[in-house]
Amino acid sequence: MSARVNPLGRAAYHMIGTVLALTFIAPLVWAFLSSLKPAAEARLPPLPPWPTGSVTVENYVALDGYGVGFWSHASNSVIVSIGTVVLTVIISVLGGYGFSRFRFPFKSVFFIMIISTIMIPFQSILTPLFLILSKAGLQNSLFGLVLIYVTLQLPFSIFMMRNAFDAVPIEIEEAARVDGASVFTVLTRVMLPLVAPGIVTVAIFAFLAAWNEFLAALIFLTDQEKYTLPVLIVAVRSGRYGSVDWGAVQSGVTVMMIPCVILFLLLQRYYVRGLTAGAVK
Amino acid sequence: MSQADLAVKTRRRMGSQRRREMAGLLFVLPAMALVLVFFLIPLCMTVWMSFHNWPLMGAPKWTGLDNYAAMLKDRRFWGAMEFTIWYSIVATIAIFGVAFPLALFVERPGRTTAIYRTAFFLPVVVGFGSASLLWAWFMNVDSGLFSPAAVAMGLTDEPVNLMATTDGVFWSIMVLVVWKTAGFSMILLMTGLQSVPHDIIEAAHIDGANRFQRFWRIKLPLMRRTLALALILSVAGSMLAFDQFYIISNGGPRNSTLTAVYWIFSQSFVSFKLGYGAALSMVLLVILVIISIAQLWLLRSPTGDAK
Numbered sequence: 001m002s003a004r005v006n007p008l009g010r011a012a013y014h015m016i017g018t019v020l021a022l023t024f025i026a027p028l029v030w031a032f033l034s035s036l037k038p039a040a041e042a043r044l045p046p047l048p049p050w051p052t053g054s055v056t057v058e059n060y061v062a063l064d065g066y067g068v069g070f071w072s073h074a075s076n077s078v079i080v081s082i083g084t085v086v087l088t089v090i091i092s093v094l095g096g097y098g099f100s101r102f103r104f105p106f107k108s109v110f111f112i113m114i115i116s117t118i119m120i121p122f123q124s125i126l127t128p129l130f131l132i133l134s135k136a137g138l139q140n141s142l143f144g145l146v147l148i149y150v151t152l153q154l155p156f157s158i159f160m161m162r163n164a165f166d167a168v169p170i171e172i173e174e175a176a177r178v179d180g181a182s183v184f185t186v187l188t189r190v191m192l193p194l195v196a197p198g199i200v201t202v203a204i205f206a207f208l209a210a211w212n213e214f215l216a217a218l219i220f221l222t223d224q225e226k227y228t229l230p231v232l233i234v235a236v237r238s239g240r241y242g243s244v245d246w247g248a249v250q251s252g253v254t255v256m257m258i259p260c261v262i263l264f265l266l267l268q269r270y271y272v273r274g275l276t277a278g279a280v281k
Numbered sequence: 282m283s284q285a286d287l288a289v290k291t292r293r294r295m296g297s298q299r300r301r302e303m304a305g306l307l308f309v310l311p312a313m314a315l316v317l318v319f320f321l322i323p324l325c326m327t328v329w330m331s332f333h334n335w336p337l338m339g340a341p342k343w344t345g346l347d348n349y350a351a352m353l354k355d356r357r358f359w360g361a362m363e364f365t366i367w368y369s370i371v372a373t374i375a376i377f378g379v380a381f382p383l384a385l386f387v388e389r390p391g392r393t394t395a396i397y398r399t400a401f402f403l404p405v406v407v408g409f410g411s412a413s414l415l416w417a418w419f420m421n422v423d424s425g426l427f428s429p430a431a432v433a434m435g436l437t438d439e440p441v442n443l444m445a446t447t448d449g450v451f452w453s454i455m456v457l458v459v460w461k462t463a464g465f466s467m468i469l470l471m472t473g474l475q476s477v478p479h480d481i482i483e484a485a486h487i488d489g490a491n492r493f494q495r496f497w498r499i500k501l502p503l504m505r506r507t508l509a510l511a512l513i514l515s516v517a518g519s520m521l522a523f524d525q526f527y528i529i530s531n532g533g534p535r536n537s538t539l540t541a542v543y544w545i546f547s548q549s550f551v552s553f554k555l556g557y558g559a560a561l562s563m564v565l566l567v568i569l570v571i572i573s574i575a576q577l578w579l580l581r582s583p584t585g586d587a588k
Contacts, residue, residue, distance in 0.1 A: 014393060017386070021400035027460065028407065030426070031415050045429030095312035102305025110313055117320045121521050121569060123542045124562040127335075127555045128326035129319065151319040154312055183304050212408025214524050215542075219550050230410035234528055237414055246424045249414055256411040264406040268399060271406075275465070276472040 028257060035059050035250040042247030059247035063255070066248065067232045068225045074255070076142060077211060077229040083146040084210035085203050088153045092202055093195070095154075096161025097187055101173070111162075118155040122148075126219060133220060140222045148220070149210045157202040160277060164198030165191065201274040204267050208260055229256055327559045327566075335556035348560035357536065358561060361544040362568075368451070368540070369519035375459050376515050380466035385496075387467065388474050398471075402464035409461065413528035416457045420444055420529065427453070447537040450530045454538075457525060462518070466511045473507025474500060509580035513573050520569055541565050 030049045034042060037051040039058045064070040098104075099111050122129075129148065130139070138144030168191060176190045192199075214230040221227055227235070233252035237244060264271060331348055335341040352358060387398040404412065419426040422442040431437050443449035477500050485499050501508075523542040526532055532539040532547075545565065549558030 017393065017397045020383075020386075021397050024400050024460065024464070025403060027412075027415055027419070028403065031418075043424050045424060046426055047429060047433060091311045091315065094308045098305045098308025102301060102308065104302040104305040104309075107305070107309075110309055113321070114312060114316050117316060119570065119573065120320075120324065120566065121517070122320075123521050123523070123545070124566040124569075125320065125323035125327055126546070127330060127549045127558045127562065128323035130550070131326070131555070132318070132323060147315065148319055151315045154316060158312055183301075208406055208408075212410060214408070214410040214528075215546070219546070230408065233414055234410065237417055237528065244421075244424075246418055246421065249418055253411045253414050253418075256414075257407045260406045260408065261403065264403065265399070272402075272468060275468050 028261070031250050031253045031257070035247070035254045037247065039245070039247045042250060059245075059251040060255075062245055062248040063236065063251045066236050067227055070255075072225060073227050073229055073232040076226060080142050080145055080149070080217075080228055081207050081210040083143070084149040084153065085206045087146060087150045088157050088206040089199055089203055091150065092154060092157035092161045093187075093192070093199065095158045096163075096165050096195075096198075097191065099158065099162045100165035101170075111158075114158050115155050117151075122152055123215065126216070129216075130219060139220060140226055142221075142226060145217060145220055145228075146210075148216055149206070149213060153202075153206045153209060156205060156274070160198050160202050160274060161195065163277065164195040168194045197270060197273070200267060200270040201277075204263060204271050205274055207263065211259065212256075327562050330556050330559035331563050333556040333559075335554075335559070337553040337555065341556065344556070348557050351557065352560055352564065357539065358541075358544055360536070361539040361541050364537070364539060365520055365522065365541040368522065369516055371455060372458050372519040372522075373512065373515045375455055376463055376466055377511075379459050379463040380470055380511075383463060383467040384470035384474060388471050398468075401467055404461045405464045407461070409524040410528065412457060412461045413525040416453065416525070417529045420449075420453050444530065445534060447534060450534070450538050454525050454529060457529075458519075458522075462515070466515060469507055469511040469514075470504075473504035473511075476507070477503045505580050509577055512580065513576050516572060516576065517569060520565075520572070 030046060033049040033051070034046045036055045036057075037059070038053065038056045039062060041051065041053065042059055060070075067073050095114070099107065133139040133141075133144045133148075136144070138147070172194070173186055173190060176186045181189070212230065213228075214234070217228045217231050218234075221231060229252070233249065233256065236248050236252055239245070330341070332343060332345055333341040334344045334347070383401055387394050387401065418424070420428075420443045422428050422440050422444070427443060428437075428440045432440055441449070443453050481499060481503070482495055485495050490498065521542055522540045523546065526538050526540050526543055527546075530538045532543055541561075542565070545558050545561045548554050548561060
């Protein structure tokens with residue numbers, strides 16, 4: 001409070017803030033700048049982090065030499081992430097609407113069942129998941145991975161979407177129904193635009209979770225050509241012929257984090273809303 | 282209106298009510314199906330599998346409590362458990378130690394403050410995989426940052442191989458985890474701080490409570506629920522640590538940084554002892570649920586709901 005009145009306190013506040021902010025961002029910037037160095041320079045300690053000679057994409061070219069080529073793995077990651085986003089949004093919109101606006105037997109039991117799965121770590125059900133996926137022929141399949149990611153997103157997403165629908169006044173819906181609109185039309189034409197912010201929140205969380213997930217991808221994808229980016233880049237880091245190409249690792253890390261950073265900077269408001277929804281409830 | 286007319290009307294209304302019930306069920310069906318197939322059934326299967334010798338190929342064999350008996354003698358599992366608990370305690374203290382001051386720092390409104398908030402939060406959205414790879418590079422003795430920077434600044438004469446010692450790995454990963462997750466706890470705690478009604482703070486101010494008292498005696502008790510949430514998320518997250526240890530240290534040196542999930546992973550998917558892995562999972566699950574309940578109980582509000 002006093003900082004706003006006292007100019008000295010205010011200057012100190014912003015000095016500390018700036019130093020802290022730079023400290024938190026530095027590791028990300030370090031990786032990005034170092035990834036632009038020539039391969040030989042990328043092997044040396046990153047002091048300074050920026051390329052001292054020329055700026056190159058050598059490290060990115062080197063990254064392409066791993067696995068079955070960078071673009072295949074990048075597209076695996078994109079397919080898995082977009083697939084997770086689309087399915088999570090559809091299923092949680094339907095589910096959230098159902099839980100918010102309808103009465104049916106066992107409603108609260110079902111709701112608690114879905115929400116309470118968040119208490120149980122998915123790491124403890126990996127072994128049976130592995131068997132179920134194999135039985136269903138979905139082992140080593142990107143679609144199988146998507147189904148698991150969607151399931152993991154559901155407790156949060158259903159909770160978010162039910163609250164979003166709860167916040168829409170019932171009169172709006174009733175007016176549409178009196179006008180003769182079917183249940184489905186009411187949902188898609190009337191309700192969807194009103195819960196759009198909730199959908200954005202659910203979509204960001206689903207994307208970041210799927211894009212960054214490592215353990216399930218490591219276990220359930222056994223063919224190299226199916227690897228998503230995290231699995232690929234961990235393989236890059238394990239090295240070839242006993243040596244690690246740190247330049248390729250830096251470019252891999254950069255590629256991995258850029259979509260997350262951009263998405264967050266653009267849609268920060270929705271992301272933070274998702275976080276705080278659970279905190280104040 | 283005749284009796285018959287009324288009956289038809291009632292039946293029709295009941296019909297439409299039934300239809301609405303069916304519609305509601307259909308809406309939640311996809312979600313229920315996924316949770317059933319990919320969560321509840323696997324959960325029950327974990328219990329079932331834990332009583333079997335369950336190889337990857339071939340028929341599983343019922344072995345009763347053998348897996349649990351074997352676990353008692355599994356030194357490496359208890360070593361991993363002990364390490365994981367120790368790691369979770371240190372990580373939670375470290376994260377709160379950084380996140381609470383940050384929350385107080387960014388609590389006030391203002392455009393510049395919003396920029397600081399964004400900066401502190403940014404590492405959260407980068408995946409644990411990417412962050413761990415970044416750290417693996419930083420920790421490398423020849424091509425990395427930490428050791429060469431320490432030498433350049435004259436902090437040490439000899440290069441320090443952080444990967445070679447348990448302490449080196451442990452504390453480097455601790456810095457990583459604090460950097461990566463403090464922003465998350467910060468936002469939760471900030472929300473908690475902001476949710477304390479302003480008039481209560483004002484009243485305390487008028488009654489002569491100083492800044493420290495207002496924080497310690499008023500705000501902190503009133504944000505108990507948020508504290509509980511942040512604490513549970515931090516402890517549960519740490520107890521399930523895997524990515525950073527798998528990617529950075531491979532559990533080394535000499536298995537000294539093996540975590541519980543890492544050991545379950547290697548028993549289940551490297552040695553393919555699926556039944557034993559399930560039994561280990563059960564133990565981890567029970568420990569986690571107990572810890573979560575204990576924390577909720579410790580931070581329960583004495584006078585009912587704080588909010």
